[in-house]
Amino acid sequence: MQENLPALQARYGQRYPQWLLAVLMIGSMAMVLASTSINVALPAIMQDFAIGRPLAQWLSTGFLAAMTAGLLLAAWAHARLGARRTAQAGLLLFIFASLLALAAQSAWQLIVLRCIQGLCAGIVQPLAMVLIFRVFAAGGRGMALGVYGLGVMIAPTLGPTIGGYLVDHFGWAAVFWMPLPMCVVAALGGQWLLPSERERNTPFLDIWAFVLLCVALFASLGALAEAQRFAWSAARVWLPSVLGLLGFFGFFVRSRRSLKPLLPLSLWRHGGFRNASWVALTLGMGLYGSTYLIPLYLQTVEGYSAGRAGLLLLPTGILMGGASFLGGWLSDRWSAASLLIAGLLVFALSGAGLGWLEPGASFVVLCFWACVGRVGLGLLLPALSTGSLDILSQEELAQGAGAITFVRQLGGAFGVNLLTFFLEWRHAREGGDAPGEALAFQQSFWLMGAVFALTVLAALGVKATKR
Incomplete structure (x- = not known):
């Protein structure tokens, strides 16, 4: 028997939206945790498999690229199979790939398994935003997005923090089994709380x-x-x-x-959606690019262990979660454009600050500038969701959620890749030695800050028209 949202709400009562939000947040956190925790393990993996940065970065970009492609399957799978079957299949395959990674014997085996994980994450994660917009249609959507963002935005920082400690004590394989408990909880909770209705007349993929x-x-x-x-x-x-x-x-x-x-290009007929897409592209670059660069910089230039590099990012996760919650609350009161501009400028300031620092900066100073950037990112996600989706019709919501997340992940995949390219290029141009590597990292942080500052021009055009 197929169960829709009204039927589930009648069964579980007034607390059902909160229970569903918790399950969606846990599942999304597991996916995001897996995408970012790998970064603190890269030096250990590079050493164990004797590979350099150009190959090692595939462990991050391969995941993000597969996730980007998987995002476009989400709307079709949601309609054809239903939210419950889609989430269960994606989570179970993700768990299987994570367990296989523990037995990998080469870097390419790990990369292939990371791509499978990314595909699963891309299919599962967009369901959350669609269901939040549907179950909170009567009100409180901004607050729900803020709470959801609290989990989604805190995971990229908690991932390196917890993962760094585990890598120091159990080796790089620990980052593959770390998200598994959350996947199990999400799969069990989804069995009862996710709707199972589906559209059997959905066209073939x-x-x-x-x-x-x-x-x-x-x-x-x-x-x-x-x-x-x-x-x-x-x-x-x-x-x-x-x-x-x-x-x-x-x-x-x-x-x-x-x-x-798969990608409904008609969505970009809305000027606000086009401008929001530029912001989403930049947000993906900043979110995943900084989470890739900062741990790598701390370990290769500052000489930190994986655990200490992750520990520096712990306060940033707390502040980012608080900023995301605040951003959700403010999105019910302020315009999306105002919040997007504020978030972009705050992150640009962080990029400039990290680029200004010389090697040997104190733990507190490094942590401060990383925290500034995470506050900016925390403000961006709820505002981006409301600014991009509020202008769409009810029928376009599912496609719009998948499309804007697709653009954000595309920014993440190409952002990490381009930053690695820029880093290697500047390292070679600066002499190829240790001082040259430090300069290359500084210039990469400056580049991120400049991109965010320029994206303010696009944010000015995000003027949602509520339907």
């Missing part, structure tokens, strides 16, 4: 569009990764570049012609 997207993403990221080691004229660089461009072109052409596209 556009497999060709999905294949073209995957080719475009991984070929483009592969070209940037290879360009860190070889000249652009080398076949292993320009060939995947061309393949990636052709893949993106084919994907967009097919999406424009399809009646039920």
Whole structure:
């Protein structure tokens, strides 16, 4: 028997929205935790498998790229299978891939399993935003998004904190089993609380569009990764570049012609949604790029252990969670554009501050500038959700939630890749030694700050019209 939200609400009473919100938050936190906790383990993995940064960054970008592709399957899976079956299948496959990673014998095995994890995360995570918008339709949506953001935004910081301690004591494999308890809790809670209704007349999935997207993403990221080691004229660089461009072109052409596209391009007819997409792209770069760069900088330049690098990020997680909660509360009172501009400028200040520091800065000073950036990110997520989705019709919500999350994850995947490319390029140009590496990290932080400052121009155009 299929159960919809009204039926579940009648069964569990007035507390049902809060219970559902808790399950959605736990599941999303597990996915985000897995995406970011790997960063403090990268030096240990690089040492164990004797690989460099260009290959090691695939453990982060491979996850994000697969998650980006998986996001476009979420709306179809939600309609065809129902929220309950979709979440259960994604969580169980994620758990299986995590257990297999413990037996990996090479870096490429780990990368493949990380891509499987990312695909699962991409399918599962967008369900949360859709269900929050539906179950809190009568009111309190901004506060619910703030509470949800508290979990989603705190996880990228708590991941390195807990993961760093575990890596120091149990090795890099610990970051793969760390999210498993939360996955089990989310799977059990979802069995009772998630709706199981589905639309049996949902059109078949556009497999060709999905294949073209995957080719475009991984070929483009592969070209940037290879360009860190070889000249652009080398076949292993320009060939995947061309393949990636052709893949993106084919994907967009097919999406424009399809009646039920994976990525509904008609959403971008709204000017506010277009501007929100630029902010989402930058947010993804800042969220995942800073979580990638900061632990790496602390361990390679400042000489921190994985545990101490993670410990520095612990206060930032608390502040980011508080800022996200505050952002959700303010989103019911202030315009989305105002909150987005504030968040972007605060993060830009953090990037400038980290770029200004010289090697040997104190723990407190490093922590302070990292905290400033997390406050900015905390303000951005609830405002981005309301600013991008409030202008859409009820029928467009599911597609809009998936699309804006897709853009944010796309920014994360290419942000980490481009920052790694920029870091390796500047390291080589600055002499390739330890002082040159420190300068390269400083310049990478400055670059992030500049990108966030420029995105304020897009945030000015996010003017939601409530329906």
